[in-house]
Amino acid sequence: MKFIKKSYGGVKEILKTKNFEGIPVMVDDTGITADSNGNKIVKAGTIIGGSTKPTLLNENEPVVKKNTQSSTGSDAEGVLLYDVNVTYGPASGSMLIKGNIDLNKIPEQPCEDAKTALLGRVLFMK
Template sequence: MSKIRVTNYSNTKEILKYDHYVAEAILLTQDNATTVGQKKIVKAGTILPANDTTAKGVVLYDVDVTNGDETGALVVHGFIDKSKIPTQPEEAAITALPMIKFI
């Protein structure tokens, strides 16, 4: 039987500029994670699978993948606040994401 781990964070980063968006579920791994203290976190605003022509969407919220793969939300349509994401989108990624507007 699997265990369910629940971690409550006091602060959630909001990357959306407006509340209009469409997201789909995505399985996140440590490959795209950043080390934060003792944890591996896929940061909100990470462009996946890469910040280039292969881009499919933007991670909506921080996801802790320290203990293995976790499900997250990938924004595929909407408005993203560029000032709130960890890495600015490359021109190739912007072209690959025609349904996302970086403001």
């Protein structure tokens, strides 16, 4: 029999203001490295988008990290609102598609391509 120990704590808040819009998404576990406890956690504030095509056009498309510079621009569609545990495979999460994010509370600063892709919908503030 397998037992899993879980610790429950407060939810990490990445929002600068309380007004936001979000949608449910499936967070892919591909390429996520396990931490020292063996857990694969995709952190709140991770810039995400569909793995092969836009999630906003296909709700069945899983999301992956999209905070990268490229010659064709970023495919960023939103920001992961809360931590998601993908240790046992893809898991559900929430993608912020409109709102204000506190730059001091996210795991990685957004690249210029990601900022451009989210311009007018997501504002990164200090």
